[in-house]
Amino acid sequence: MTARGTTTASRTVTGTPSGTRLAGIDAARGLALLAMMATHVLATFESDPQLTPTWIGLAFSGRAAALFAVLAGVGLGLSTGKQQPLQGPELWAARRGIALRALVIGAVGLSLGGLEVNIAIILVHYALLFLCVLPFVGLGGKRLLMLAAAWILASPVLAYLLRPWLLSADPPLRLGHNPSWEDLATPARLLGDSFLTGYYPVLQWIAYLLVGLAIGRMALAKAAVPFLLLAAGTVVAVFSKWLGTVTMEDWGGRQSLEAQIGDPAYPLASLLQVNLAGVDQSGSVWWLATSAPHAGTTLDLLHTSGTAAAVIGVCLLLGRLGNWVELDLLLPLRGAGAMTLSLYTAHLCIMGALHDQPLLRGWTVEGVYWAQALGVLATGAVFAALAWRGPLEWVTHAANQVGSYRPAQVRQPSRFR
Numbered sequence: 001m002t003a004r005g006t007t008t009a010s011r012t013v014t015g016t017p018s019g020t021r022l023a024g025i026d027a028a029r030g031l032a033l034l035a036m037m038a039t040h041v042l043a044t045f046e047s048d049p050q051l052t053p054t055w056i057g058l059a060f061s062g063r064a065a066a067l068f069a070v071l072a073g074v075g076l077g078l079s080t081g082k083q084q085p086l087q088g089p090e091l092w093a094a095r096r097g098i099a100l101r102a103l104v105i106g107a108v109g110l111s112l113g114g115l116e117v118n119i120a121i122i123l124v125h126y127a128l129l130f131l132c133v134l135p136f137v138g139l140g141g142k143r144l145l146m147l148a149a150a151w152i153l154a155s156p157v158l159a160y161l162l163r164p165w166l167l168s169a170d171p172p173l174r175l176g177h178n179p180s181w182e183d184l185a186t187p188a189r190l191l192g193d194s195f196l197t198g199y200y201p202v203l204q205w206i207a208y209l210l211v212g213l214a215i216g217r218m219a220l221a222k223a224a225v226p227f228l229l230l231a232a233g234t235v236v237a238v239f240s241k242w243l244g245t246v247t248m249e250d251w252g253g254r255q256s257l258e259a260q261i262g263d264p265a266y267p268l269a270s271l272l273q274v275n276l277a278g279v280d281q282s283g284s285v286w287w288l289a290t291s292a293p294h295a296g297t298t299l300d301l302l303h304t305s306g307t308a309a310a311v312i313g314v315c316l317l318l319g320r321l322g323n324w325v326e327l328d329l330l331l332p333l334r335g336a337g338a339m340t341l342s343l344y345t346a347h348l349c350i351m352g353a354l355h356d357q358p359l360l361r362g363w364t365v366e367g368v369y370w371a372q373a374l375g376v377l378a379t380g381a382v383f384a385a386l387a388w389r390g391p392l393e394w395v396t397h398a399a400n401q402v403g404s405y406r407p408a409q410v411r412q413p414s415r416f417r
Contacts, residue, residue, distance in 0.1 A: 023322070023330055024226070024315040024320070025337070027319060027333040029336075029337030030335070030337035030340070031067070031311065033337065033340050035060040035063070036068065038369060039061055041372070042365060042366065043057075043365070044061050044275065045274060051271070052270060053273045061294070062275065062293025062294050066307070066308055068340075069129065069208035070208045070211055070212040070308035070312070071308070072130070072212060073209035073210060073213040073216060074212040074312065076212070077137075077214070077215065083141070085137070085139060085140055085217070091138045093404040096403040097402075098134060099130070101130070103127065104399045105123055105126055105130070109121060109127060112345065113178040116356070117348060117351050117352045119348065120198075124179040125198070132206050133210065136213065140217060141214050148214060148305075151210055152298055152301045153298055155203050155204045155206070156300075160282070172197075173192025174189070174197040174198065179194065199277050204301060205296075208301070211308070211309070215312065223320075225316070226313040227313065227317070228313070229310065230309075230314060230317070231313075232306075232309060233307065233308070233310030236303070237302075237303050237304075240291050240299045241291050243291065247289040248289070248290055251289075254268055254272065256286050257284060266279065271292065272290060277294040331384050333377070334380070335382070335385070336380030337380070338393070341390065342390030342392040343379065347376070350372060
């Protein structure tokens with residue numbers, strides 16, 4: 001859902017693979033798209049009273065959407081100077097382009113908000129995230145990492161303090177549905193839901209874009225950087241998930257929260273493994289100690305940022321391997337990743353058409369997913385091979401170009417005296 005990256009893995013005259021980095025980033029986007037689609041189509045819980053998590057829920061819930069957000073930050077870092085952030089008029093032009101692109105994405109999201117789907121659509125939040133990080137796109141990698149660390153620590157606490165106040169308003173500042181054009185008539189509810197009370201709380205999710213910006217400021221073409229991302233991301237992800245498990249299971253956090261909820265319809269042990277979205281996380285500071293997906297806590301942000309960094313490292317390594325063996329192993333994935341806005345929109349429209357409709361004879365839910373997944377990969381491969389942009393990517397690219405346009409400076413001829 002970001003600007004289209006390089007789609008051919010070429011070599012410079014020195015033999016350095018010039019397209020490897022962007023091919024890996026686009027492939028990571030394609031992987032994130034497939035994982036998000038899996039959580040949309042396939043069950044994340046078994047249909048039993050205990051809501052036993054499925055492997056789809058355990059593997060992808062929370063992590064796929066976070067990977068999308070981190071990759072948004074990576075894309076912004078790459079488009080605003082890479083290791084040398086833009087400054088001065090160039091930076092302001094880039095900010096204007098990003099802002100106009102965000103408005104287009106937001107308009108698409110609001111239009112899709114009217115679909116009858118049992119899916120939390122991310123596009124409006126995605127657009128707001130782009131706008132919120134505009135002040136930070138001129139920062140270098142070290143400052144971005146420090147800011148991301150501070151945001152990961154502070155924003156969950158601030159959200160925990162503010163959410164009860166927003167939910168106690170009359171009416172509560174929560175939509176309960178995907179944002180649509182009609183919600184512009186109630187801006188307080190729309191903003192309250194988008195930033196704090198909804199499925200993708202922008203206040204905490206800004207951390208993902210800051211992490212992604214910091215990754216985008218790294219020398220991703222260097223051989224050691226993908227290994228660093230893989231190793232550091234894995235360590236952070238494992239440590240934060242381990243600490244969250246300790247706080248809930250060994251230190252009594254889950255028992256305390258179960259006593260507070262007191263509702264057997266919410267088997268907390270399962271929800272902590274898959275998804276805390278929709279659970280009222282107030283009334284106990286133990287809510288801040290979990291690493292559950294979609295909890296928006298410090299440990300959740302750390303875990304999902306770590307897994308995103310590790311996946312990006314793996315995809316960069318695979319892209320490099322493809323250049324070494326002269327075989328574009330990532331063509332379908334990177335092609336899909338270069339047009340995620342178009343493919344994500346098409347997926348939502350398909351799911352809207354299937355909503356509350358019986359499946360055709362012989363079809364299963366798994367078949368519906370794999371048909372869409374194969375369609376995504378095939379479409380991505382064709383568009384990448386032909387070096388085409390996706391239709392909505394053309395629109396966002398044009399918006400970016402219009403927003404970042406700077407008239408050429410005309411030098412006045414000197415006058416002879």
